[in-house]
Amino acid sequence: MPRQNTSVSYGSVTKTFHWLTALLILTAFPIGYFAEETAEFIQSSAFDGSQATIEQATLLFSLHKTVGVAAFFVALGRILWALTQEKPGLLHPDRKLEAWAAETAHWVLYGAMLIVPLSGWIHHAASDGFAPIWWPFGQSLPLVPKSAFVSDLFSSVHFFAMLLLGATILAHIGGALKHHLIDRDSTLLRMAPGTRAMPVPPAQVHSALPFVTAVVVWLAALGTGTGVFLIAEGTQGEGAPVVAAQSAEGSGWAVQSGTLGIEVTQMGSAVTGSFATWSANITFAEPANPGPAGDVTVEISIPSLTLGSVTAQAMGADYFNAETWPTATFTADLVQIEGDQYEAQGSLTIRDQTVPVTLPFTLTLDGDMAVMAGKTEVNRMDFNVGAGTKDEGTLGFGVGITVELTAQRNG
Incomplete structure (x- = not known):
C-alpha cells in the first residue's frame, strides 16, 4: 500500500491518521461522559x-484529558500531512447537495479535531486544576x-464544540454507510486498510462554499458556547445581594452593607462563595489605649x-x-491591638462543634461610620465538615x- 495519496485512493499515512484520530475521539467521548457523571454525583447532596469515588473521578478526568491532548496532536499531524497530499475526488460530484454536505462535514471535522481538545486543554490550564494530564510537560499553556x-x-465552549463534533461524526458515519450500503460505491473502501483497485473519480469542480459554510457553523457553535456562559455569568451577578448583612435588633451599630465569604480548595482548584x-x-467603643473595645455576635444562615x-x-x-x-454562630470580644489593627x-460554632477562632481585622472610623475588613482561616476537620x-x-x-x-x- 503506497504511503502517498493518489487521485483514486488514500495512502497508508492518511489512513493511519484517520483511524487513529477516530479511535482517540471515540475513546474520549465515553470517558468524558462517565467522568462528568461521577463529578456531578460528588457535587450532589x-x-x-x-x-x-473521588479517586475514580480523578482517574477518569486524567484519562480523558490525556486522550484529548493526544487527539489534538494526532489531528494536527493529520491536517499538516493532508496539506501536502492530493485528495481523491468525489465519486458523485454531480450530486450537488450531497457533495456540498460531504465537503462541509469534512471541514467541520477538521475544525473539531483541533477546537474540541484545545478548548478543553485551555479550560484545564486556566484553572489550578485537578486530575493532571499524564505527561512530563506540565499543566500550563503559554498565554493562558x-x-x-x-x-x-x-469549559462552555468545549461542551458546545463537543456536541457539534458528535453530531458531525454521526453524519459522517451515516454518509459513509449510505455510500457503502445504498450507493454500493467505493467511497468507504478508499479509507479502508489494504490495497484494492479503485474507480477513477469524474472531473471535479471545487467551490469555496463548503468551507464558508463550515466557518459559519463553527462561529455559531463558538458563539453559542460563549453566549450561554456570559448569560449564566450575568444571571449569577444579578442574583448576588447588594447588602449581605444586617444588624441584629438592639445592636449598637447598624450594618449598612457587607459580605461574608469563604474559600475552599477542591482537587487543587480554589472555589469561592x-x-x-x-x-x-x-x-463597640474606641478605647483610649489598646485593649478591649466591645463585642460581637454573628449568626449565619448556612x-x-x-x-x-x-x-x-x-x-x-x-x-x-x-x-x-x-x-452557624460566631461570638467574640473585640480587642484593639494597635492603631487600626x-x-x-x-469562638465559632458550626454543626455541633465550637472552636476558638481569632479574626484579625482593620477598622477605619469616620465619625459615626466604620469600615472593617478581616480575614482568617479555620480547619474544616475541627468542625467535622467533610469528615469523610x-x-x-x-x-x-x-x-x-x-x-x-x-x-x-x-443614635
Missing part, C-alpha cells in the same frame, strides 16, 4: 465523601492565565451559602448538614473566611 473566568468560558444572609450584633458548582454538595450530611444545623477573639474526605489533595483542610462591612453608629 447524596455524596457521602467516599475517597474511592490562571483565571476562573477563562477556565469557565472555555458567600453567605447571602447573616446578622451582626455589634457593641442554607444561604452559594459555593459555585459544589453548593449542593456543601449542604449535604457529610459537610454542613444544613438541614440539621442551619445556623483589631482582633475579634472568640480525609485527603487534603482532594479537599483542602483550610477554609478561608473573609469579612467586609460598613456600619453606622445607632
